[in-house]
Amino acid sequence: MxxxxxxxxxxxxxxxxxxxxxxxxxxxxxxxxxxxxxxxxxxxxxxxxxxxxxxxxxxxxxxxxxxxxxxxxxxxxxxxxxxxxxxxxxxxxxxxxxxxxxxxxxxxxxxxxxxxxxxxxxxxxxxxxxxxxxxxxxxxxxxxxxxxxxxxxxxxxxxxxxxxxxxxxxxxxxxxxxxxxxxxxxxxxxxxxxxxxxxxxxxxxxxxxxxxxxxxxxxxxxxxxxxxxxxxxxxxxxxxxxxxxxxxxxxxxxxxxxxxxxxxxxxHPQDKDRIPETVEALRPIFMKSVVTRRTLPAGTRLEAGHLTTKKPGTGIPAWDFDRIIGRRLRRSVPENHILMPEDLED
The missing domain is CATH 3.20.20.70 (Aldolase class I)
Incomplete structure (x- = not known):
């Protein structure tokens, strides 16, 4: 014993x-x-x-x-x-x-x-x-x-x-x-x-x-x-x-x-600076990206009304929504398009 x-x-x-x-x-x-x-x-x-x-x-x-x-x-x-x-x-x-x-x-x-x-x-x-x-x-x-x-x-x-x-x-x-x-x-x-x-x-x-x-x-x-x-x-x-x-x-x-x-x-204390791998894998599924509300032609200067946020979190993060207002599109994008950095002009 x-x-x-x-x-x-x-x-x-x-x-x-x-x-x-x-x-x-x-x-x-x-x-x-x-x-x-x-x-x-x-x-x-x-x-x-x-x-x-x-x-x-x-x-x-x-x-x-x-x-x-x-x-x-x-x-x-x-x-x-x-x-x-x-x-x-x-x-x-x-x-x-x-x-x-x-x-x-x-x-x-x-x-x-x-x-x-x-x-x-x-x-x-x-x-x-x-x-x-x-x-x-x-x-x-x-x-x-x-x-x-x-x-x-x-x-x-x-x-x-x-x-x-x-x-x-x-x-x-x-x-x-x-x-x-x-x-x-x-x-x-x-x-x-x-x-x-x-x-x-x-x-x-x-x-x-x-x-x-x-x-x-x-x-x-x-x-x-x-x-x-x-x-x-x-x-x-x-x-x-x-x-x-x-x-x-x-x-x-x-x-x-x-x-x-x-x-x-x-x-098993958890360090919040180190997200567990099991949780890290969920981030792109449950986080949200900036998404177009409708089809937009190349050269469009983005306004808040052009955009919304939706899953998955694989594009420009929803947190950066305000940061991309006023940026121009490098190419035409369809409705419900998950915006990526390469979609925007420098």
Missing amino acids: NSPTWLHTPSEKAACTVIAEVAQAHDGSLGMAHAFIDAIATTGADAVKFQTHIAAAESTPGEPWRVRFSPQDETRYDYWKRMEFTPEQWAGLKRHCEEKGLLFLSSPFSEPAFELLDRIGVAAWKVASGEITNKPLLERMARTGLPMLLSTGMSPLAEIDRTVAWLRSFSAPLAVLQCTSEYPCGPEHIGINNVALFRERYGTAGLSDHSGTIYPGLAAAMLGARVVEVHVTLSRHMFGPDLPASLTIEELTRLVEGIRFIETMLA
Whole structure:
């Protein structure tokens, strides 16, 4: 399997890595998690990302989010508990990703979750927005030397600067992702401008998008994002907290196609002083020449009323229309004659 393209330096022309985040959309079903991998493999995306929750290691009994969440789960804690897979099941998901040519990623939300994933192996560490100040967890990730993808959905710039500066003391490659922790996130809160800001400020930037549309990802690619992450769903009728912020498999396919199209455009800048040969061949077909409106005898001093402009552009260019007014004809010419320089007296 190829290395993630965001391992390259910003000066290298490498593709944007598209990450399809399943998160918890599998709703605790191992079979559904594997079905997501199969579906994502058809889209051209580069990576699949899950979330690894170990409920007891992640939250205290006093956590405010421990409220009734669904008809099946008494509390959000119970929901996270239901999302847990065994190490063997996680290893199976990783193998499935590799068989499909996809990078395997999962965000750890506790140190035991990190330890589980570290044993199984991930292509990179995705740091969730709520973990950007979790120094013990960040240090364990950074010490592996694997690439780190830092989401910034809840942090001001000073906090991001502090974390990035500290992480720079390790050898792990780092990409900083613009993110807004709203599900879904409206266009007025996407903060697409921060992709360019982060690229200039930190070197490698990306976007973790929660809009539920393909548009921010395309805009991010134009701004030089090296990573675009989006949530995915198999259907708009599925259950889950991330559903409103997710793309369908069909939308993900269009997003990937669009990003690859944009990459090709950016990799092939056009010099407007050098018209492509394919376009140069069209010039005589579509440009226009100065043409006579009627038959004119030799010696006629040309007036505007004698002339018009028509295709093809093989004679005196239409741009020179005014320049030939007042010139005399060297020879007689018929109606619809494309004037040539040799038709005119010196």
